[in-house]
């Protein structure tokens with residue numbers, strides 16, 4: 844359940860590599876399909892971002908061997924929302940309360956399955972607060 848995923852055109856990717864071109868002020872991220880292990884998918888893409896981070900352009904470079912996986916997308920989007928909610932909430936707020944607020948009664952995943960992810964997000968937040 845990695846959290847460093849990005850989404851383009853209804854597919855989810857992991858960042859595989861990153862190159863910075865200082866002369867052109869441009870960052871290039873090389874992306875691999877997040878389903879490459881499960882489906883042996885060779886789907887790849889390239890994301891170019893300027894140094895301000897404003898102009899993003901995504902180019903698919905290798906096709907996927909599967910259609911967009913709507914359940915994976917729903918889970919990815921839900922996790923992004925949960926991550927932000929955990930980061931924004933005070934650490935005394937129970938994780939289950941945050942989960943219930945974000946899911947509003949419909950969630951792609953059970954609390955017990957996602958709570959370790961939420962706990963990691965919270966731990967990171969506490970660590971940052973202690974060291975900074």
Ligand SMILES: [Zn+2]
Pocket residue numbers: 854876877878879884885886906907908909
């Ligand atoms: Zn794929």
